[in-house]
Amino acid sequence: MQKVKTYNKISVKGLDRFSRESYEVGGDISTPDAVMLRSQNLHDEPLHENVKAIARCGAGVNNIPLEVCSSKGVVVFNTPGANANAVKELVLTGLLLSCRDIKGGMEFVSELSGQSDIGKTCESEKKRFAGVELKGRTLGVIGLGAIGSMVADAALALGMNVAGYDPALSVDAAWRLSNKVQRMENLASLLGHCDFLTLHVPAIDATKGLINADAMSQMKEGAVVLNFAREAIVDNEAMVKALEEKRLKAYVTDFPNEIFMGRKDVIQIPHLGASTAEAEENCAIMAADQLMDFLENGNIVNSVNFPSLSLTRDGAARITFSNENVSGVLGQVLSVLAEKKVNVVDMSNKSRGEMAYNIIDVDAEVDASVVEAVESVEHVNSVRLI
Numbered sequence: 001m002q003k004v005k006t007y008n009k010i011s012v013k014g015l016d017r018f019s020r021e022s023y024e025v026g027g028d029i030s031t032p033d034a035v036m037l038r039s040q041n042l043h044d045e046p047l048h049e050n051v052k053a054i055a056r057c058g059a060g061v062n063n064i065p066l067e068v069c070s071s072k073g074v075v076v077f078n079t080p081g082a083n084a085n086a087v088k089e090l091v092l093t094g095l096l097l098s099c100r101d102i103k104g105g106m107e108f109v110s111e112l113s114g115q116s117d118i119g120k121t122c123e124s125e126k127k128r129f130a131g132v133e134l135k136g137r138t139l140g141v142i143g144l145g146a147i148g149s150m151v152a153d154a155a156l157a158l159g160m161n162v163a164g165y166d167p168a169l170s171v172d173a174a175w176r177l178s179n180k181v182q183r184m185e186n187l188a189s190l191l192g193h194c195d196f197l198t199l200h201v202p203a204i205d206a207t208k209g210l211i212n213a214d215a216m217s218q219m220k221e222g223a224v225v226l227n228f229a230r231e232a233i234v235d236n237e238a239m240v241k242a243l244e245e246k247r248l249k250a251y252v253t254d255f256p257n258e259i260f261m262g263r264k265d266v267i268q269i270p271h272l273g274a275s276t277a278e279a280e281e282n283c284a285i286m287a288a289d290q291l292m293d294f295l296e297n298g299n300i301v302n303s304v305n306f307p308s309l310s311l312t313r314d315g316a317a318r319i320t321f322s323n324e325n326v327s328g329v330l331g332q333v334l335s336v337l338a339e340k341k342v343n344v345v346d347m348s349n350k351s352r353g354e355m356a357y358n359i360i361d362v363d364a365e366v367d368a369s370v371v372e373a374v375e376s377v378e379h380v381n382s383v384r385l386i
Helices: 066-071 084-099 102-110 118-129 146-157 171-176 187-191 213-217 236-244 277-297 329-339 368-375
Strands: 002-006 023-026 034-037 053-056 075-077 138-142 161-165 196-199 223-227 248-253 266-268 317-324 344-352 355-362 380-385
Touching: 034 277, 053 277, 066 075, 075 277, 084 102, 084 146, 084 196, 084 223, 084 248, 084 266, 084 277, 102 118, 138 146, 138 187, 146 161, 146 171, 161 187, 213 236, 236 248, 317 329, 317 368, 329 344, 329 355, 329 368, 368 380
Parallel strands: 002 023, 002 034, 034 053, 053 075, 138 161, 138 196, 196 223, 223 248, 248 266
Antiparallel strands: 317 355, 317 380, 344 355
16 A cells, blocks of 8 residues: 655545545555645655655745755656646736725725715725736736736737746747747847846746846836746845836735835735635646656656656556666666566656656566566665656
């Protein structure tokens, strides 16, 4: 029986994917084969030697020690796109809140409690909260993946012009993207082009502080920045300075920070991007399905540290192994199997950076000595017999 340890509150619809006959799932498991979590920080927790995979119910994996996992052959999954609609809808909310002073107007109305003629007062004062329309304005989108492309489509439907920049745009993402989105060749051209800028990239070394003082100086005066991606992408101190100098009109962020407290030109939302029942269900279901396919078949889909690799089962047993991406390892493993009289009927392998992953189907059951022999090959990190 496979054991899956859970952290945080995982949607029941995801947990119900695990059959009770084959899986033990819960938060009190001490020797897990896999881990399923949302926001739990694993950086300061020891990784049990039995753990083969970790599934994050969400897109970001900053709370998972990727280098440690990779060195131990632990596959880390995320669920890209599962919460995309929830984030898209909140971005639209941010756009509307930033172009019209809805928040200020609501606060004004709440202060009228007890007055005899609230309607008359509102009519005479509503001009204080007037704004602009989104139609005809230009939205710049940095990152055109699952969320960014959906935001782009929604903005087009609102009558906005949309320009996008994504140096790592995948083929799949390109197919999803509307041909009405103007592709910008570099960040500078996008920044100077848009009235609103929305961010949809992961927090990696290349994107941390991406929207800094230099980037803000290139933006149109009075532009609005929306950050529903990760806090680290925006330089908060530079943002405060740009707002104080009136170079930018407003900042809408899903990552509250003390530095913005009391500022009327900053709208802070308590990280609600994926906080819908539907998004939590979608993420949990996707994470559970990916975990089960890996534990039962060795297939990998949506891993952030291993290559994607799937193979239809065609044999009596399956051997999977990960290794450092150096030449000759697969050949040595195949030689070991030949020496052990193990006949290979199908196989596939793929690499990603410094990591390689292999699936080998064989025509008969094999014993522990075969696994031990494969483990002994230099540069092999982990081996599984399924």
